[in-house]
Amino acid sequence: MNLPIHLLAWVIILAFGWIPLVPESVLSVLTTAFFYGSMATAWNIHSLSGAISLGHAAFFGLGAYGFAITASKYGISSWAGMLIGALCAVVYALFWMISINRLRHGSFVLATLVSVEIPRVIIENLDSFTHGSAGIMNLRIPVGIREWYIIMVILAGLLLLIHHQTLFSRLGWGLRAVRDDERTAMAVGVPVEFLRRCTLIVSSFFMGLCGAFYAAMIGFVEPSIVFSLHFSAMPLVLSLFGGREHLYGPLIGGLILYNLDQLLMVPLFPEAHRALYGIAIFITIWFFPKGILAWTKRS
């Protein structure tokens, strides 16, 4: 990894947000692309242990609700509320650990998919505490689009650092062993359960943080929105498309697919534009299963 070049690239990306000539609409699309890229990177940290999750919307939704409830009901500062939101997601990850984390392959995928329903139904039905399906309004915090852009770029950078560790450090090699053959990894002394738990906690924390950021950006939360399949599907699609085993894979997936969605699909098919992400799954798995970054020389 050529560190100075990477750092320079990130400084340029950060500085882009301060250029006054860049229109806010462009920054808004880029901010969301970085947001989805961060989500995908957070998801991939866990998936590198070989566990494919279709249930990260649970962490996302809990992060959003943790922030919404603490900020609107208890008057805690918004930034602390976001942290609490992320911790709520970690608490749910602990539930995963004691219940479904022992499952493998298809069983695990199914269990994660249905585990989104548990917090959603509970939040939907606790009307007095969560306002039920009506959701919670007025959550927008006084931060402009340029600041959000900077926040998202920093979040993406931070997640890339962690992603780098899960790919290339000693821990990363352990994860590779777990992913390829769990029994052999265990036999040679790789702490399989410890690694799976670590990645789950880190992944859920950042997914929850993304949920809290989302609530603060759009200004409201509703169970049907923040626990929707969309937030389980996006990280999976973007990571697969970009390349799950490449440092920049999930982020590049987010930057390409989200922009393609906004610039091409939304004008052409305003109602069905998100079908792109489903189609991307098919194209990726059948034609380039290692992701588009597998085409680059270094990967």
Next chain:
Amino acid sequence: MFYVDQILVQAISLGSLYTLLALGFSLIFGATRVLNLAHGSFVILSGYAAYILGKHYNVGFILGSSLSMLIPLIFLPIIVLISSRSPHPRETISLILTFGLSLVLQNCYMAAFSADYRILYGAPSLYEIPILRVTVSSTQLALIITSMSAVALLFLLFRKTMVGKALRATIQNNEAALLVGIPIKEMRILATGLGCLSAGLAGSLYVRVNYIHPAGDIEVTLIALLITLFAGRGRIRRLLISAWIFAIIETVVSYWWGAKWRDLLSSLFIIAVLLWRGEEIFENSREK
């Protein structure tokens, strides 16, 4: 006592529909080893077809159901393609692919039918069964008779015909079926076609008792998944019993605590079944 009778009638009619929902899912899973997460989308599409035929063209129940049950057959090639062209690890990849298919379909339905909730509700006639002293609505009767007839037909096909026996052999053990000369590719296509037809018939009935909307597929898939996991693949009698048990539990829970807790109940059940026998189910499905 009155309420217990009524709850049972409701549970039996709902359980019959759930059997049909799960039967399609189970047939596809059994023959192709694909756990089809887009199953709910198939059901919803046929529900939309039945709704349009009934609401806008005043087509009757029998003709409407017969026509709309054919609609999910358009997905037959894609399920066959997913089952034959999924790279390793097949079970996870096929789950991801069918998840992708459900995303595509959900968005297409949104564009085609909007996000409105729809139900094909006709004022039902009420009948009182003299000895049992329970009231049954015409909708409940239609649900029970149609579902049970379809299940009985499939049961007879499986038990009494050579094709049915070949299908059962394919579902139970692909390799052994191939060894005794059963054309398993054709059997897979046939089972998937029958699964699509079951989903289609279930959809045309589902829209008469439940609201359908583009994102409503997940709850249907969850019900089919739960019953199939509980019963095992391709076992019609166990499916029927599991569906009725689940329908009774669901009706009782809905009666006491309200229908809004249903999805929580099914999710907890699925997690419990996966923890209990998930590996066993997938272990069997890993055969080629």
